[in-house]
Amino acid sequence: VTDFLRRAADLDAADSLAAFASEFHVPEGVIYLDGNSLGLMPRHVPARIAEVATGEWAEGLIRSWTSAGWFTLPMTVGDRIAPLIGAAVGDVAVGDSTSVNLFKGLAAALHLRPGRRVILADAANFPTDSYMAQGLAALVPGVTVRYVEPGQAAADALADDVAVLLLSHVDYRTAQVQDMAAVTAAAHARGALVLWDLSHTTGAVHCDLTAADADMAVGCTYKYLNGGPGAPAFMWVHPRFARDVQQPLAGWMGHAAPFQFTRDYAPAEGARRLVCGTPQVLSLSALDAALAIWARVDRAALFAKSRAMTSFFIEAVETSCARHGLALVGPRDPAQRGSHVSFDYAHGFEVVQALIARGVIGDFRAPSAMRFGFAPLYLSFTQVAQAVEHLRDVLDTRAWDDDRFRTRAAVT
Amino acid sequence: VTDFLRRAADLDAADSLAAFASEFHVPEGVIYLDGNSLGLMPRHVPARIAEVATGEWAEGLIRSWTSAGWFTLPMTVGDRIAPLIGAAVGDVAVGDSTSVNLFKGLAAALHLRPGRRVILADAANFPTDSYMAQGLAALVPGVTVRYVEPGQAAADALADDVAVLLLSHVDYRTAQVQDMAAVTAAAHARGALVLWDLSHTTGAVHCDLTAADADMAVGCTYKYLNGGPGAPAFMWVHPRFARDVQQPLAGWMGHAAPFQFTRDYAPAEGARRLVCGTPQVLSLSALDAALAIWARVDRAALFAKSRAMTSFFIEAVETSCARHGLALVGPRDPAQRGSHVSFDYAHGFEVVQALIARGVIGDFRAPSAMRFGFAPLYLSFTQVAQAVEHLRDVLDTRAWDDDRFRTRAAVT
Numbered sequence: 031v032t033d034f035l036r037r038a039a040d041l042d043a044a045d046s047l048a049a050f051a052s053e054f055h056v057p058e059g060v061i062y063l064d065g066n067s068l069g070l071m072p073r074h075v076p077a078r079i080a081e082v083a084t085g086e087w088a089e090g091l092i093r094s095w096t097s098a099g100w101f102t103l104p105m106t107v108g109d110r111i112a113p114l115i116g117a118a119v120g121d122v123a124v125g126d127s128t129s130v131n132l133f134k135g136l137a138a139a140l141h142l143r144p145g146r147r148v149i150l151a152d153a154a155n156f157p158t159d160s161y162m163a164q165g166l167a168a169l170v171p172g173v174t175v176r177y178v179e180p181g182q183a184a185a186d187a188l189a190d191d192v193a194v195l196l197l198s199h200v201d202y203r204t205a206q207v208q209d210m211a212a213v214t215a216a217a218h219a220r221g222a223l224v225l226w227d228l229s230h231t232t233g234a235v236h237c238d239l240t241a242a243d244a245d246m247a248v249g250c251t252y253k254y255l256n257g258g259p260g261a262p263a264f265m266w267v268h269p270r271f272a273r274d275v276q277q278p279l280a281g282w283m284g285h286a287a288p289f290q291f292t293r294d295y296a297p298a299e300g301a302r303r304l305v306c307g308t309p310q311v312l313s314l315s316a317l318d319a320a321l322a323i324w325a326r327v328d329r330a331a332l333f334a335k336s337r338a339m340t341s342f343f344i345e346a347v348e349t350s351c352a353r354h355g356l357a358l359v360g361p362r363d364p365a366q367r368g369s370h371v372s373f374d375y376a377h378g379f380e381v382v383q384a385l386i387a388r389g390v391i392g393d394f395r396a397p398s399a400m401r402f403g404f405a406p407l408y409l410s411f412t413q414v415a416q417a418v419e420h421l422r423d424v425l426d427t428r429a430w431d432d433d434r435f436r437t438r439a440a441v442t
Numbered sequence: 443v444t445d446f447l448r449r450a451a452d453l454d455a456a457d458s459l460a461a462f463a464s465e466f467h468v469p470e471g472v473i474y475l476d477g478n479s480l481g482l483m484p485r486h487v488p489a490r491i492a493e494v495a496t497g498e499w500a501e502g503l504i505r506s507w508t509s510a511g512w513f514t515l516p517m518t519v520g521d522r523i524a525p526l527i528g529a530a531v532g533d534v535a536v537g538d539s540t541s542v543n544l545f546k547g548l549a550a551a552l553h554l555r556p557g558r559r560v561i562l563a564d565a566a567n568f569p570t571d572s573y574m575a576q577g578l579a580a581l582v583p584g585v586t587v588r589y590v591e592p593g594q595a596a597a598d599a600l601a602d603d604v605a606v607l608l609l610s611h612v613d614y615r616t617a618q619v620q621d622m623a624a625v626t627a628a629a630h631a632r633g634a635l636v637l638w639d640l641s642h643t644t645g646a647v648h649c650d651l652t653a654a655d656a657d658m659a660v661g662c663t664y665k666y667l668n669g670g671p672g673a674p675a676f677m678w679v680h681p682r683f684a685r686d687v688q689q690p691l692a693g694w695m696g697h698a699a700p701f702q703f704t705r706d707y708a709p710a711e712g713a714r715r716l717v718c719g720t721p722q723v724l725s726l727s728a729l730d731a732a733l734a735i736w737a738r739v740d741r742a743a744l745f746a747k748s749r750a751m752t753s754f755f756i757e758a759v760e761t762s763c764a765r766h767g768l769a770l771v772g773p774r775d776p777a778q779r780g781s782h783v784s785f786d787y788a789h790g791f792e793v794v795q796a797l798i799a800r801g802v803i804g805d806f807r808a809p810s811a812m813r814f815g816f817a818p819l820y821l822s823f824t825q826v827a828q829a830v831e832h833l834r835d836v837l838d839t840r841a842w843d844d845d846r847f848r849t850r851a852a853v854t
Contacts, residue, residue: 055500064504071500076492079724083491087671088467088483091803092476100671127719129693130542137581153705158694158719161707165692169549170582177705252720259499259512259723280577281541282570291808293565293589295573307539307570308664310725311671312491391503396703 034346034418038411041342046331051408053323054256059389061413061420066230066370066403067393069256069320078319082312103314104283104305108264110321111255114329115228115247116238117266123304124251124314126279128229128263131248132162132196134277134304135225135265139194139246140166140173141276143223146193150222152184153177156202159227163196184208185216192222199237199247200230200368203395204360205340207235207368210242218243229253232264233324234369234406236333239266246271254369254405255324257317265304272300281306327407335406337364339414340371343404346418347373354425359399370403381424383435390420446758446830450823453754458743463820465735466668471801473825473832478642478782478815479805481668481732490731494724515726516695516717520676522733523667526741527640527659528650529678535716536663536726538691540641540675543660544574544608546689546716547637547677551606551658552578552585553688555635558605562634564596565589568614571639575608596620597628604634611649611659612642612780615807616772617752619647619780622654630655641665644676645736646781646818648745651678658683666781666817667736669729677716684712693718739819747818749776751826752783755816758830759785766837771811781818784811795847796836802829 042048054070056062062070086098095101108122115122126134136149149163160175167173178187184197195217200207210226217224226247231237233254239247247266251257267275276297282288284305286296297303341364347356359372375381375398382394392402404414424430454460466482468474474482498510507513520534527534538546548561561575572587579585590599596609607629612619622638629636638659643649645666651659659678663669679687688709694700696717698708709715753776759768771784787793790812794804804814816826836842 055496057501057503060503062503068499068504070503071495076495076500079491079495080488083483083488083670083728084467087480088488089469091469091472091474091482092480092805093798093803094671126538126542127693127722129695129719130538130691133691141581156694157697157700157703157705160705161692161694161697164707165690168688168692169553169690172583258495259506260720260726261724262722263719276580278577278581279542279545280573280580281539282568282573283541285569285573288569289808291569293569293572295576307541307675308672310539310674310722312673312728313722313725314672316495316724386505391505393504396701 032419034350034415035412038415041338041411045335046328047335047407048410050323051410054408061390061417063390063392063402063404063417065405065409066253068252068259069254069405070408071258072256072320072323075258075316075319079312079316082315100309100311103311103318104309105302107314107318107321108301110318110324111232111264114232114324115266116240118240118269121269121301122264122266123301124264124317125262125305125309128248128250129158129162130279131263131265132159132227133166134279135246135248136163136166136194136196138267138275138277139223139225142271142274143193143221146191146222147172147174148191149173149175149194149196150187150192151175151177151196152198153179154201155196155198155227156229159196159198184213188217188220188222190220192220195222195224196227197224198227198230200235202230203372203399203401205368205370205372206361207366210237210244214242214244230368230370234336244268251317254407256320258313258320260313261317262310262314267301267304275303277304279306283307283309332406336369336404337367339404339406339409339411340364340367340369342411343371343402343414343418346415347421350418350422351425369406370401372399372401374398375400377430380430380435384424384430384432385420388420390417444831446762446827447824450827453750453823457747458740459747459819460822462735463822466820473802473829475802475804475814475816475829477817477821478665480664480671481666481817482820483670484668484732484735487670487728487731491724491728494727512721512723515723515730516721517714519726519730519733520713522730522736523644523676526644526736527678528652530652530681533681533713534676534678535713536676536729537674537717537721540660540662541570541574542691543675543677544571544639545578546691547658547660548575548578548606548608550679550687550689551635551637554683554686555605555633558603558634559584559586560603561585561587561606561608562599562604563587563589563608564610565591566613566615567608567610567639568641571608571610596625600629600632600634602632604632607634607636608639609636610639610642612647614642615784615811615813617780617782617784618773619778622649622656626654626656642780642782646748656680663729666819668732670725670732672725673729674722674726679713679716687715689716691718695719695721744818748781748816749779751816751818751821751823752776752779752781754823755783755814755826755830758827759833762830762834763837782813782815784813786810787812789842792842792847793836796842796844797832800832802832
């Protein structure tokens with residue numbers, strides 16, 4: 031038993047959240063360091079999905095729109111997310127993909143800042159953020175996308191023609207955490223709004239949209255919130271914009287009175303107007319069930335565990351694998367770090383494949399980052415120490431140097 | 443036993459599709475005439491959803507994006523829909539809501555007809571069609587929405603500034619079927635494109651997009667395709683536009699190489715570029731399973747049964763309920779009729795509620811239409827005749843004249 035395994039056992043013994051692990055299914059022989067990409071399945075979710083299918087759908091049929099609360103589900107699911115991001119109950123709408131919600135938010139920001147036609151997007155954002163901004167710019171004459179270039183601070187890239195700054199709270203590669211309050215204040219000082227992408231934040235990293243005086247946010251629910259593959263995303267707009275916010279995906283489910291079948295769109299009150307079409311009830315109900323866990327989670331303990339775990343992982347890797355020259359990609363200060371850690375390594379792709387073959391599932395982000403996610407709700411320090419043992423072994427024995435680990439599939 | 447019940451028994455005996463009914467769950471005591479709003483649950487679907495949750499998600503985790511085909515699901519599900527609408531395999535993309543796909547289609551049409559800035563929308567469309575057009579017009583300066591007014595033919599409303607005509611193939615209230623080839627030809631003659639909403643068509647009414655030389659189509663999958671509540675919608679664009687079509691919801695899942703994480707969007711080949719963000723896999727997989735039935739369906743027999751069934755219903759209602767003055771809303775010619783029938787009646791709302799209380803589930807569409815849907819895949823003529831018996835009884839006895847049937851819930 032290595033020193034790190036001993037220390038891990040002590041850390042696990044002191045972990046107030048340790049019992050949550052038993053609420054999730056982990057495949058036999060797997061150490062799952064990819065909960066930042068797709069969270070584990072909470073064990074109670076399949077029964078709930080079955081109930082929705084065979085009860086609400088098959089038996090309730092169309093009556094379930096009211097009797098089972100399908101109609102209000104986009105908002106009641108949002109209410110479960112609200113405390114995790116510092117939003118008020120009633121202000122979070124759930125539905126559509128993160129991409130679609132990015133479009134809603136960017137367009138809404140352009141509408142709220144009519145004289146300004148520039149979307150300032152961090153070049154480090156996850157690509158779909160940039161793509162949605164580009165799609166909007168290609169659609170609306172005069173709108174352009176400008177980038178915060180690598181190494182540049184967002185605040186320094188602001189200008190008087192910027193309507194909205196699009197920024198990830200936690201960088202999907204480096205895990206760098208932005209100072210939400212400071213960036214928001216800097217943007218407001220230049221008359222711009224900020225749309226935060228909370229995809230790598232929610233459920234693992236502290237976030238208080240209200241305290242930061244944030245404007246808008248969207249986020250993903252299939253990572254640390256464990257909502258299931260492609261689970262619907264969420265969107266929040268500060269209540270100060272509740273009366274004025276207007277988003278172009280003005281579907282009937284965001285209408286003030288959808289069943290009056292009027293020809294003209296009239297937005298519902300508040301965040302309900304962020305909803306577009308008919309919600310995908312099966313996926314949304316799975317998310318709803320997955321989120322029920324969070325009412326029992328001590329969030330301060332969770333965020334502290336995330337920081338402790340990523341720090342522990344970095345120390346263990348840098349100690350155990352010192353001679354292989356892995357380069358930490360993100361911040362060393364745990365206060366500035368989200369819940370994943372990336373190391374650059376020339377053979378990173380193959381190493382990740384070799385680890386996956388041993389049941390240690392991380393992922394690879396081009397061009398050369400091995401990325402490991404630490405979902406603090408269900409991961410133990412012992413699993414982290416064991417993963418590092420595998421990584422050390424793969425590197426020491428060059429187990430990665432094998433043809434079967436070189437194939438680059440379309441999706442990893 | 444009335445004459446209609448006897449005739450129904452004969453029609454059922456001759457129905458080559460009768461065996462399909464056993465593949466669907468019908469609640470005890472229910473005659474379901476709302477399959478045009480939310481289809482019944484195919485009995486095999488819950489097992490498939492459970493497999494996706496406990497197998498593909500819980501066991502496969504992130505690996506299922508390739509190993510379980512999640513990544514290609516938007517297209518493989520589309521391939522199951524293609525034969526139902528006269529589209530080629532590979533040309534139908536599935537995902538997002540009908541509303542979101544309407545937005546994609548309208549924006550794509552504006553891009554393909556750059557000199558033209560008018561969206562001509564049928565005022566009789568389902569409201570979300572109008573709302574999405576309005577949302578697009580509010581976003582893009584210079585774009586306006588004009589309406590084909592009630593009683594006006596779409597062809598007569600065309601003009602040289604119209605980029606796209608937005609039209610329902612089957613009217614959601616009257617069930618009027620548009621002559622797709624003729625309308626398309628008229629639009630093309632004026633230089634406009636047509637975006638067809640096939641929501642009330644697919645799975646019940648003949649449709650051949652290719653033969654009609656159509657441009658674009660979107661449609662709903664939770665009605666006659668029985669994909670489950672809010673199941674993802676589909677979109678089709680004629681392959682002649684494959685290289686030029688550009689839609690603004692340019693999410694990473696429609697990118698030519700999503701896992702290269704490039705900053706600039708580059709659309710995938712063909713219909714894949716119609717996909718936006720990460721698909722809601724649970725809902726999409728339920729739809730996928732539900733669609734498997736259709737490979738065994740004789741579509742010509744299905745469409746003929748739909749026409750026979752709506753004709754039978756109209757005749758039975760007009761005979762049995764003659765003294766109550768119900769007014770048929772839609773066409774009398776079965777060739778011009780979709781698979782639902784609406785009757786206007788001053789107390790229509792209460793009558794529908796009274797029928798629902800007896801287990802005969804239809805729906806009500808403001809201001810006064812009682813709407814009854816006839817899903818030809820699982821409904822029997824006997825059920826139709828029994829429903830008419832209930833309707834006659836509710837009207838003859840004024841059973842509808844009761845306070846408990848007057849409450850107008852937010853959703854029906």
